[in-house]
Amino acid sequence: QQQVKQSPQSLIVQKGGISIINCAYENTAFDYFPWYQQFPGKGPALLIAIRPDVSEKKEGRFTISFNKSAKQFSLHIMDSQPGDSATYFCAASVNQGGKLIFGQGTELSVKP
Amino acid sequence: GAVVSQHPSWVICKSGTSVKIECRSLDFQATTMFWYRQFPKQSLMLMATSNEGSKATYEQGVEKDKFLINHASLTLSTLTVTSAHPEDSSFYICSASVQGRHEQFFGPGTRLTVL
Numbered sequence: 346q347q348q349v350k351q352s353p354q355s356l357i358v359q360k361g362g363i364s365i366i367n368c369a370y371e372n373t374a375f376d377y378f379p380w381y382q383q384f385p386g387k388g389p390a391l392l393i394a395i396r397p398d399v400s401e402k403k404e405g406r407f408t409i410s411f412n413k414s415a416k417q418f419s420l421h422i423m424d425s426q427p428g429d430s431a432t433y434f435c436a437a438s439v440n441q442g443g444k445l446i447f448g449q450g451t452e453l454s455v456k457p
Numbered sequence: 458g459a460v461v462s463q464h465p466s467w468v469i470c471k472s473g474t475s476v477k478i479e480c481r482s483l484d485f486q487a488t489t490m491f492w493y494r495q496f497p498k499q500s501l502m503l504m505a506t507s508n509e510g511s512k513a514t515y516e517q518g519v520e521k522d523k524f525l526i527n528h529a530s531l532t533l534s535t536l537t538v539t540s541a542h543p544e545d546s547s548f549y550i551c552s553a554s555v556q557g558r559h560e561q562f563f564g565p566g567t568r569l570t571v572l
Contacts, residue, residue, distance in 0.1 A: 376559075377559040379559075379560070379561075381563070386548075386566070386568070387565055387566065388461075388463075388550050388552075388563040388564050388565045388566045389501070389550070389563045390563065391560060391561070391562065391563075394559070394560070434500060434501070438559060441554075441556070441557055441558055441559050442488060442489045442554045442555070442556055442557070442558065442559070443559075444491065444503055444506055445491075445503075445561055447500045447501050448500065449499075449500050450499070450500050452498075
């Protein structure tokens with residue numbers, strides 16, 4: 346099964362709060378899990394990525410939590426800011442240079 | 458580093474005409490380039506994968522004769538939408554990756570409107 350299921354579809358968070366977006370997958374051959382941030386009318390930008398041999402990766406206010414046994418991974422945005430308002434996509438791939446399987450996307454709105 | 462550009466950023470054309478979109482990796486050599494289309498409020502849909510010097514691999518349901526992809530060099534791939542129709546209006550995005558690496562770097566996208 347090649348799908349990556351992402352939730353929620355939309356999320357509203359107050360400034361300073363924590364935004365949490367979840368993804369689940371079936372294919373245990375996936376070995377690379379990136380998160381992309383996309384602003385309206387722009388291409389996606391790589392935010393942070395994780396390999397399945399680690400359970401957590403943190404870069405600034407962004408953290409990926411990875412649960413290999415549950416086949417789930419999530420993005421946590423700490424101290425959310427209005428500038429974080431964008432659409433976030435999780436993805437997964439099998440091989441280096443291989444195609445990415447994208448989740449459905451989450452539209453995040455951070456209210457001031 | 459890892460900058461991908463697209464040209465044009467937007468294009469309006471008449472139904473029946475062909476449109477070419479360029480994708481360039483500016484500061485690295487891209488062994489593989491990908492082409493996506495995205496409709497409003499939807500996820501990215503992979504159209505095809507191309508490797509330098511070889512024919513593109515198209516995803517199921519994508520018409521290869523309508524969406525012509527050429528990957529002539531390690532820094533340039535082109536997508537030509539032939540005989541465009543209004544239903545081809547969409548946001549087209551390319552990405553590029555380097556051999557031996559997982560990361561894909563995306564271009565800024567091209568908004569195509571077919572009248």
